[in-house]
Amino acid sequence: MKNDELLKIVNLSYKKKQKTILQQVNLTLTAGHFIGLAGLNGAGKTTLMRLIAGVATDYQGQIFFQKETDIVKRKALVSYSDELRGFKKRTSLKEINQFYQMVYPDFDIQRYQELVAFLQLDNQQKLGALSKGMKERLIMALTLARKARLYLLDEPFSGIDVLSRKKIIQGMLSWIPEDATILISSHHLEEIVQILDELVVIKDQTVFAHRATDDILASEHCSVEEYFEQLYDEREAQND
Numbered sequence: 001m002k003n004d005e006l007l008k009i010v011n012l013s014y015k016k017k018q019k020t021i022l023q024q025v026n027l028t029l030t031a032g033h034f035i036g037l038a039g040l041n042g043a044g045k046t047t048l049m050r051l052i053a054g055v056a057t058d059y060q061g062q063i064f065f066q067k068e069t070d071i072v073k074r075k076a077l078v079s080y081s082d083e084l085r086g087f088k089k090r091t092s093l094k095e096i097n098q099f100y101q102m103v104y105p106d107f108d109i110q111r112y113q114e115l116v117a118f119l120q121l122d123n124q125q126k127l128g129a130l131s132k133g134m135k136e137r138l139i140m141a142l143t144l145a146r147k148a149r150l151y152l153l154d155e156p157f158s159g160i161d162v163l164s165r166k167k168i169i170q171g172m173l174s175w176i177p178e179d180a181t182i183l184i185s186s187h188h189l190e191e192i193v194q195i196l197d198e199l200v201v202i203k204d205q206t207v208f209a210h211r212a213t214d215d216i217l218a219s220e221h222c223s224v225e226e227y228f229e230q231l232y233d234e235r236e237a238q239n240d
C-alpha cells in the first residue's frame with residue numbers, strides 16, 4: 001500500500017579497506033514515491049544502493065525491509081542491476097534476459113519486451129558491442145522489468161543522449177507500479193526533479209537531508225537544485 005514503510009536503515013556504518021565510507025546513516029523510505037539521491041562524486045551514493053540491494057553486506061547497523069532484516073527476503077523485493085560485471089562481453093541480450101528470468105521469479109517478460117521496444121534495444125546484440133548509453137538502457141530494462149517494491153537506479157541517464165532522456169524520464173512514470181518506490185541517483189537533478197517526490201542528500205558520509213520536494217519548494221523559497229547546492233555551499237562557508 002502507498003506510504004507503508006518499505007525500508008528503514010538504522011545507524012548504518014560501512015567501511016571499505018579500513019576507510020569509512022558511510023557512518024550513522026538513518027533513512028526511512030515509504031511505498032509509492034520517486035526519490036532522488038544526490039551527492040558529490042565519492043559521497044557514497046553507489047555504496048548506499050549496494051548496501052540496500054544486499055550486494056555489499058559487511059556493515060554495522062540495521063537494514064529493515066518491510067520490518068524484516070532477512071537479506072534473502074530483501075533481495076527478492078529490491079530490484080538493482082549492478083553494472084552487469086558478471087556477464088561476458090560475448091553474452092547476448094537474449095541470454096542475459098533468459099538469466100534474469102531464471103534467477104528472478106518476479107521478472108515480467110512482457111514488461112521486459114515492452115521496455116526493450118521503448119528503449120530501442122536489440123535482443124540479438126552482444127553485451128560487449130553496446131555503447132555506454134545502450135548498456136544503461138539495458139540495465140534500466142532489466143531493473144524495471146522485475147515486479148519489485150523498491151527499484152534502485154544508479155546514474156541511469158549519464159550516457160543517454162539528451163533527446164532520449166526526456167522521453168525516458170517521462171516514460172519511467174508509467175513503468176513503476178503505484179505502490180513501489182524508486183530511488184534514482186543523478187548529478188543532473190534539474191532533469192529528474194519534475195518526477196521527484198523526495199530528495200535524499202548524502203554529505204559528510206551520511207544522509208544529511210531527506211525532504212519532500214514540495215516542502216523544499218514551499219519553505220526554502222528556491223529550486224530543489226539550488227537547495228542541494230546550498231547544502232554544500234554552507235559547508236564550504238564554514239571551512240573558510
Ligand SMILES: Nc1ncnc2c1ncn2[C@@H]1O[C@H](COP(=O)(O)OP(=O)(O)OP(=O)(O)O)[C@@H](O)[C@H]1O
Nearest residue numbers: 016017019021039040041042043044045046047048
Ligand atoms: N572498492 C572500493 N575500495 C575502496 N574504496 C572504495 C571502493 N568503492 C568505493 N570506494 C570509496 O567509497 C566512497 C564512495 O564511493 P561511491 O562510489 O559510493 O560514491 P558515489 O557517490 O556513488 O560517487 P559518484 O558520484 O562519483 O558515482 C569513495 O570515496 C570511493 O573512493
